Structure formats: structure tokens, C-alpha cells
Amino acid sequence: MEPTAEIDFVTALGRLLQSGALRDAFAADAAEVARQIGVRESECVAFAQLVPAELEAQAVVLLKKRFDLVRRGLPQTCRALGDEGREAWKVFRGYARERWPNQKNAVADDALGFCEAVQLTRPDAVCRIEYHRVRFLCDGSRWSVRWLAAVPFRNGFRPGVQIFLRGRSARWHEWVVFAGA
Amino acid sequence: MWRLRRLLMHVGIGFRREMAGWIESGKHGVDCLEITAEHFIGDTERHIAQLARRLPLYVHGLGLSLGTPGPLDARRVEAFARVVELANPRWVSEHVAFTRTAEVDLGHLNPVPLTRDAMKTVADHAREVAESCRKPMLVENITSHLKLTGELTEPEFFNALCERADCGLLLDVTNLFINSRNHRFDPLVWLHEIEPRRIRQLHIVGYAKQGERYVDSHAAPIQEELIELAQAVVAYAPVESIILERDEDIPDVTGLEVEVAKLKRIAGRN
Numbered sequence A: 001m002e003p004t005a006e007i008d009f010v011t012a013l014g015r016l017l018q019s020g021a022l023r024d025a026f027a028a029d030a031a032e033v034a035r036q037i038g039v040r041e042s043e044c045v046a047f048a049q050l051v052p053a054e055l056e057a058q059a060v061v062l063l064k065k066r067f068d069l070v071r072r073g074l075p076q077t078c079r080a081l082g083d084e085g086r087e088a089w090k091v092f093r094g095y096a097r098e099r100w101p102n103q104k105n106a107v108a109d110d111a112l113g114f115c116e117a118v119q120l121t122r123p124d125a126v127c128r129i130e131y132h133r134v135r136f137l138c139d140g141s142r143w144s145v146r147w148l149a150a151v152p153f154r155n156g157f158r159p160g161v162q163i164f165l166r167g168r169s170a171r172w173h174e175w176v177v178f179a180g181a
Numbered sequence B: 001m002w003r004l005r006r007l008l009m010h011v012g013i014g015f016r017r018e019m020a021g022w023i024e025s026g027k028h029g030v031d032c033l034e035i036t037a038e039h040f041i042g043d044t045e046r047h048i049a050q051l052a053r054r055l056p057l058y059v060h061g062l063g064l065s066l067g068t069p070g071p072l073d074a075r076r077v078e079a080f081a082r083v084v085e086l087a088n089p090r091w092v093s094e095h096v097a098f099t100r101t102a103e104v105d106l107g108h109l110n111p112v113p114l115t116r117d118a119m120k121t122v123a124d125h126a127r128e129v130a131e132s133c134r135k136p137m138l139v140e141n142i143t144s145h146l147k148l149t150g151e152l153t154e155p156e157f158f159n160a161l162c163e164r165a166d167c168g169l170l171l172d173v174t175n176l177f178i179n180s181r182n183h184r185f186d187p188l189v190w191l192h193e194i195e196p197r198r199i200r201q202l203h204i205v206g207y208a209k210q211g212e213r214y215v216d217s218h219a220a221p222i223q224e225e226l227i228e229l230a231q232a233v234v235a236y237a238p239v240e241s242i243i244l245e246r247d248e249d250i251p252d253v254t255g256l257e258v259e260v261a262k263l264k265r266i267a268g269r270n
Helices: A009-018 A020-028 A030-037 A041-048 A052-073 A075-081 A083-096 A103-119 A130-138 B001-008 B015-025 B045-054 B075-089 B118-132 B154-165 B172-180 B189-193 B224-236 B253-266
Strands: A144-152 A156-166 A172-178 B009-014 B031-035 B056-062 B092-095 B098-100 B105-110 B139-140 B168-172 B199-204 B206-210 B213-220 B242-243
Touching: A009 A020, A009 A030, A009 A041, A009 A052, A009 B098, A009 B105, A020 A052, A030 A041, A052 A075, A052 A103, A052 A130, A052 B056, A052 B105, A075 A083, A075 B253, A083 A103, A103 A130, A103 B105, A103 B242, A130 A144, A130 A172, A130 B189, A144 A172, A156 B009, A172 B253, B001 B154, B015 B045, B015 B253, B031 B045, B031 B242, B031 B253, B045 B056, B056 B075, B075 B118, B092 B118, B098 B118, B118 B139, B139 B154, B139 B199, B168 B172, B172 B189, B172 B199, B172 B206, B172 B213, B172 B224, B189 B224, B199 B224, B199 B253, B224 B253, B242 B253
Parallel strands: B009 B031, B009 B242, B031 B056, B056 B092, B092 B139, B139 B168, B168 B199, B199 B242
Antiparallel strands: A144 A156, A156 A172, B098 B105, B206 B213
16 A cells, blocks of 8 residues: 555544554554555654554543443343343444444444344344334434334234334434234 | 632532432532533533532533644534533633544544644643633543653643643543553652642542453542542642542442542541
8 A cells, every 4th residue: 555645643543543454554563554554754653652552452442432322222232142241342342343433423323333243143133123223313214114023012022113204303203013002 | 728728629520410310409518510511512501501500510521622633623612612601610621632533533532642742732722712612721631541652741741731721730530540550650750740730620530440451430439549649639739629520330329428528538628
């Protein structure tokens, strides 16, 4: 990769904190990464002096912050993954290490990415109600109707539909209608 | 003189929604509240006026990203200033950190390098925020796993920053303690390199440990070694207020009263 326009130290550090692959490359050859991403010459020494283990620890802090926001919106999915949420953190960490959410709708975008990562290995753990909700929040449509094959209801399950409606402002509404309820 | 100031020191708490009933009861024993501006931006602004009628407020920021080179985010500054206008605090505060770069919002506080350029960036931004809000500004030390270096030591950085921005220091005692343990330095040596007149407010909350690392979980009761460090700060500097900064696992009323009693002990009021 050829260097692009020069970037300041803060921007360069931000890139390292965003990308696990870039941190791995930095741990192998810090000076080469500085050259590749075009760190301003006067800040190259400070950049190269960053400690890979400390970088990784700081990156984990940022991942945990993202995870805390995502799990609030996906409590059933996180619970279904088991081990009191620890499994969810493992999956999230694996997914999020290389993916940074869309800035405009970061939490919903992250939640959708996480659901899709869970879907690959543990599709049974994805709560469809939560999944449809984050899809609706991400896609920007005015309304949406989703089929639910098995919604927990009292001690059993029932089929139903989930209806979303977005108002003119950012507010949106959701209804779940059970068949035969 | 400072002994008299200690008696007048405000003991307060960072307001969180879970505490609303306790605050409304009037039996909280605190002298002030600190509100986080970002929690009140938008349709909850009316709550600020309700709180301001009960107790003096301080306004604290999380997302102004003073350490990002280039201009501040004008919309965020405007929203912050609106909260300040409603709260009418003695001063406002924000972290010495960046949460955004020119490319991305990282969503959390990250350290700035200890260089003169970074110090000037933070100082000029702090001055701009103070001017926008028409209030004095305090800057706060953060905790970080990253130990960034530069041509200045951290105390030199803070002294130069406060001088250039003509602002005070909000010393987070817990952050100082955690950094001193994780990065192996003596917090009292660090403290005595800071110009005492700059330290006007303290933050404190219990720390947590994850393996060998100390972390700022904002979820634990204040430990005894933190009380001792805070007492050392109060003996050294003309601190005017001390705020409990509990964000997670917020205790019940009895637990909150125990924590407030610890702040009063630090202030020498028990």
C-alpha cells in the first residue's frame, strides 16, 4: 500500500483503535504501518512508541463500550448465547474487532452486524423480535411487517406478526400481534 | 484559609436517573449535583430546571472531544451551551481526551499525546467552550490503558494547559489512582507537581480489578486507599467541590448515604 495524504497522530491512533488487523500489523512493524497510513513525519516517533499490548487493552475498552450499548437492545439474544452473557461478549469481540459501525446509526448498525455474526454460528440464539427490530432501525423504511414463527407466549409459543411504523420525526412504533391470541 | 474552604466545600453526586426519587425526597445530604450535559440534550432539558430548583448544579461533558485537532463540533458545543444556560452552574468541565478523530467517532475517551501541540489544541478548545458557555472551565484527567508520551510530563502538560486556557483542574482521584497502579508511578509525586491553585473539583468512585489491571468501572464503593489519596489532595489544594461519580450498580438509598458520608469524611465534615 502506498502512503496517502499525511494524517495527524490522533487520526492515526484512531485508526489503530478501530482495526484489529492494523494493530496486528503495527505489532509486527510499527514503522511500516506509520509509513503506510501516512503519519505526519513530526509525529512518527511518538506513533511508533505506542505499546501494542496497551493499544489492544484500550481497543478492548472501546469494544466493551460498544457491546454494552448493543446488549441493551438484544437482551434475549445475549442471554440465549449462554454463560451469563460471557458468550455474547466473545462473539461480539470477534465480530467487532474488524468492523466499525456506520456512524449515522451506530448502535443499531452494530446490533445488526452482531445478530448477523451470531446467525452464522448460533442461529437458534437470535431472537427474531430483536433481529427484526434492529433491521427496521437500520433500513430507514416508513413501515415494515415481519412474520414471527414462534413468539414466546405464557408457557408456550405462538405464531404472530411484528409491525413497525416510523413517524415523521425519529420516533417509531412497534406492535406484536399473536395469531389466535 | 484552606481549612475554612474545606468547611465550605460542596459535597455532591453525579446525577443519574435512578437517583431521582432520592434527590426529590430532600433527605440526601448532598450540597450539589453534577449533571452530564449529554444526558440532558434534547427533549429532557426541562428536567434541568427542576433539578436546578433543588440544588446548585455543575455541568460535565463527555463528548466535546477537546483533544481532536481542528475545529470543535459546533453543534455539540451549541447543545452543551444550551444545557449550561439552563443549569447556570458555577463552572463547566470536560475531559482532556479525544472521542472523535477527523474520520470516526470512537464513542469513548482516549488519551492525547503529552506534546505542546496537543496541549495547545486542548487549551484552545477549552477556552472556546468557556467562552461559548460564559462560564469558567475545568479540565479533567482520564484513565487509559495507553500511556502516551511526549516532550512534557503529565503534570507539566496539565499545568501548561491550565495556564494557556486560564482554566482549573477537575482532578479525578480514581483515575489518578488507577493510572498510578497500571503505569507504576507514585500518585503523590504526580499530585505535588501540579500547581495546587488549579485543582478546584474532585471526582471519586470505587475502582475494580480485572486480572492485574485496575479499571474505572464507575460501579464500586469508594475504597479506603482512594479516601486517603483524596484527603491528600484536599490537604494540598483549595478544592471547592467533590463529586461521587457512580454510573453502574447504583446502590440503594442506604448505600448512597454511606458513599456520601465518605465524601464528607474527605471534606473533614464528620
